[in-house]
Amino acid sequence: MNSRHIFAIAAVLVGAALVFTFLDRTEAQSSPAALTGMVSSAQEARMEGVLVSAKRAGSTVTTTVATDAQGRYAFPRNRLEPGTYSIRIRAIGYDLDGPSSVQVSGQQPAHLDLKLRKTQDLAAQLSNGEWFMSWPGSVEMKNGLLNCTQCHGLSLIARSRYTAKEWPAVLDRMGRYSQGSMPGRPQLRPGRASGNPILAQSMSGREGEAPVRGELITKTAEYLATVNLSSSPTWSYELKTYPRLAMLGGFQHRARRARCARSQTLGRPRVVQQARARGVSGVSEHRHEG
Numbered sequence: 370m371n372s373r374h375i376f377a378i379a380a381v382l383v384g385a386a387l388v389f390t391f392l393d394r395t396e397a398q399s400s401p402a403a404l405t406g407m408v409s410s411a412q413e414a415r416m417e418g419v420l421v422s423a424k425r426a427g428s429t430v431t432t433t434v435a436t437d438a439q440g441r442y443a444f445p446r447n448r449l450e451p452g453t454y455s456i457r458i459r460a461i462g463y464d465l466d467g468p469s470s471v472q473v474s475g476q477q478p479a480h481l482d483l484k485l486r487k488t489q490d491l492a493a494q495l496s497n498g499e500w501f502m503s504w505p506g507s508v509e510m511k512n513g514l515l516n517c518t519q520c521h522g523l524s525l526i527a528r529s530r531y532t533a534k535e536w537p538a539v540l541d542r543m544g545r546y547s548q549g550s551m552p553g554r555p556q557l558r559p560g561r562a563s564g565n566p567i568l569a570q571s572m573s574g575r576e577g578e579a580p581v582r583g584e585l586i587t588k589t590a591e592y593l594a595t596v597n598l599s600s601s602p603t604w605s606y607e608l609k610t611y612p613r614l615a616m617l618g619g620f621q622h623r624a625r626r627a628r629c630a631r632s633q634t635l636g637r638p639r640v641v642q643q644a645r646a647r648g649v650s651g652v653s654e655h656r657h658e659g
């Protein structure tokens with residue numbers, strides 16, 4: 370491929386990106402707001418990058434938008450039909466103080482200002498990425514524990530009270546679960562892979578593999594006892610959090626696009642990918658069932 374070809378392809382891609390951006394904006398602008406408001410807290414008068422989610426009573430669809438630099442959010446009318454909506458927010462470090470429900474009519478846009486308060490339970494809001502970032506210890510050790518997130522979150526580990534002595538039995542139990550097991554639905558594998566020396570030594574990730582390699586069990590057990598609650602009622606390290614999504618820039622349009630069923634079928638919404646990359650788990654919750 371010569372440079373002229375590359376230039377032509379690049380030009381087409383840039384053109385397509387512009388068209389999509391334009392369509393996205395016109396779609397958002399052509400629909401008047403069904404529900405708008407401001408998000409604030411005692412700490413921040415105008416909170417940018419707060420995810421505001423609305424779910425109509427009886428519906429399985431949750432729609433999410435993000436606040437702009439002025440702390441404003443707006444749900445376009447073509448996304449919220451009239452009804453009573455429950456409101457949730459996602460802003461690390463904060464809980465919704467109120468109000469948490471609103472009536473949306475077909476005529477006038479509803480207005481609902483949201484007040485947030487500092488959360489009492491920051492740990493409950495931490496994503497896996499934030500736990501890993503907060504945990505002391507080497508990158509190698511943490512890398513070895515990535516497998517643990519295949520079946521459940523790291524908060525389960527951080528909140529446990531197992532000592533270094535008790536961990537090996539737990540790790541052994543983890544190695545017996547089949548892929549796709551969840552704490553609410555544990556599924557034991559029929560047999561152990563220990564008959565196969567290669568599988569017995571390898572990391573979890575494929576069916577029949579233990580989450581921690583045999584020779585690393587003791588080291589891992591000792592490490593896990595330093596990040597959980599085995600020796601104190603609270604964590605010995607500071608809980609670190611990612612900045613809110615507003616930092617990504619141009620976020621709102623993407624957030625608006627992300628919550629419609631149509632965009633789901635066009636592929637995983639970019640906002641979810643970006644949020645995931647930053648470890649924001651709440652964004653994935655606008656699932657579309659039924």
Ligand code: HEC
Nearest residue numbers: 516517519520525526529543546547548550551552555580
């Ligand atoms: C293949 C799936 C799977 C993997 C991988 C996995 N777990 Fe689990 N884990 C489970 C299931 C299922 C439960 C709930 C049932 C139970 O407790 O045995 C659970 C529960 C737990 C609990 C809470 C239970 C308790 O007794 O407190 C801890 C702690 C835990 N896992 C730690 C880990 C660690 C550490 C890793 C990585 C080294 C890991 N898990 C990897 C499936 C898995």
